[in-house]
Amino acid sequence: MSEGPSRWLREARAAREAGRLPEASGLYRRILEEEPAHAEANAELADALHALGDLASAIGHYRAAVAADPSGAGPWWGLGCALAALDDHAGAVEAFRKLAALAPGHGQTLHNLGRSLYELGRVDEALGCFERAAALLPADAACLPLTNQAMIVPGAPGAGTAAILDCRRRWAARCLPAATPPAARRPATVPVATGRRVRIGYVSASFDKRNWMKPVHGMLAHHDRGRFEVHLFSDGPAPPPGTGHRPHPDDRWHATGELSNADLAGRIASDGIDVLVDLNGFGRPSRLGVFAARPAPVQVTWFNSYATSGTDAFDALIGDRHVLPPGHPEEAACSERVLRVPGSYLAFDVAYEVPDVAPPPCLASGFLTFGCLAPQYKVTGEVLEAWSRILARSPRSRLLLKSVVLGKPAARDLVAGEFARRGIAADRLILEGPDEHFAFLGRYAAVDVALDTFPYNGGTTTMEAxxxxxxxxxxxxxxxxxxxxxxxxxEAGLGEFVARDLEGHVDQAVGMALDPGTPSRLDTLRRSLRDRLRASSACDVAGLARGLERIYLDLLAVR
Incomplete structure (x- = not known):
């Protein structure tokens, strides 16, 4: 290397150390004009661009760095992190695997590998990475992979209900802050006995998310304000118009995003909340510390809790007779008492603009198009296997998949390769990336029948389909x-579409694809389905509100 590039490299490093990243970037580029394959200049320029937020350019230089010197750990780390930040998890997995081979004892690499594997639906493998990362990382850092384990374990095909409880108890024992009750005293009176309204507090980071919060916004619109005073504790923005949220003048909004757990618990206690309801579940595990502090006399978890919390923070976990039938063995694997509302615990209301219902595409195409618009992390290997069997037995059918992860070519290639290994050609597949929500919903016009994911079903995805x-x-x-x-x-009155087991599910899908009468039946169903839903308990958000209110009052009565 001539004196020019050597001098520029020293100057670039000095500028970078001083925080002058644009200046450093210019100097690195001068080096690369003379020596395009310069490993150090590519790697350090990539780091500077990464820090400046230019991830796409950083990725190009990381790739050049590892091509010039595949033994350099730093560029593989930067490449994996940049790709993951852009939701290119297939590429990130490749980079983190390379780095894990170079540095097998680096716990953070295994953690990040696990996160990207999870996003691709490889949930059991992700759990294994998190387990190894927790063993390698210092004690004060091990909660990062342990938290991710606790978040994803209900969707792991290899984890039964006992394993879910054990995983979350382990997380709670090591990572949930010790309970420190707030200084403010709770009300000493029972509200029902004194005639005052019961104060209900709902805690969420997602009140502004119209697609996720359909059950919550629908239920809130039907709370009995004559008997209940509603408090909304929000870590996120207020819901803008068009989200389906209907503000009530008597409700109290609390912006809590800047509050620590201790401060939020104190706010809840000082407001005299009688019943505190967690709407986050493990979607925001950092807030479970609020509930561990027990700021309210009664605490329940509902909506985003589809497994036990494994903690002592809740008096009840609210579901229904379908998700957890009375007497089911899974109830013994819950750390909370399980209580059930009538109908569906996710009864929903679509109170924002969506596309009109379109005719089933099979009327024009002559074949059935199956579809799934669920996040890719729900599409496990077991799901791909079942869908491949369906496609193999119904040779004219097609499958449309659409998700954020599939917006990247590497992920589409990966999924197409998984189907190819199972004998399904690429021309049977329609693989699409994300869209704005209205356009996303519009793609259901290209789907005749939706296929559910398992073991982590659709919730929002099922409602929207x-x-x-x-x-x-x-x-x-x-x-x-x-x-x-x-x-x-x-609860939508469509029980004929619920099979008893996986084999029955596959047989039913194949039967529909091969039955020449399916297109006309689907056409009739689609014409009437919204009216049927509105009249069904699946959309009885008023009934859901009454059911929740009865549970709240019953729990208060026994305090």
Missing amino acids: LWQGVPVLCFEGDRWASRISASLVR
């Missing part, structure tokens, strides 16, 4: 998470 006129084929799985769709589909 049904509302767009598309029946959802599902079956009774081995855990709460794998019976969510059965709850919604049965």
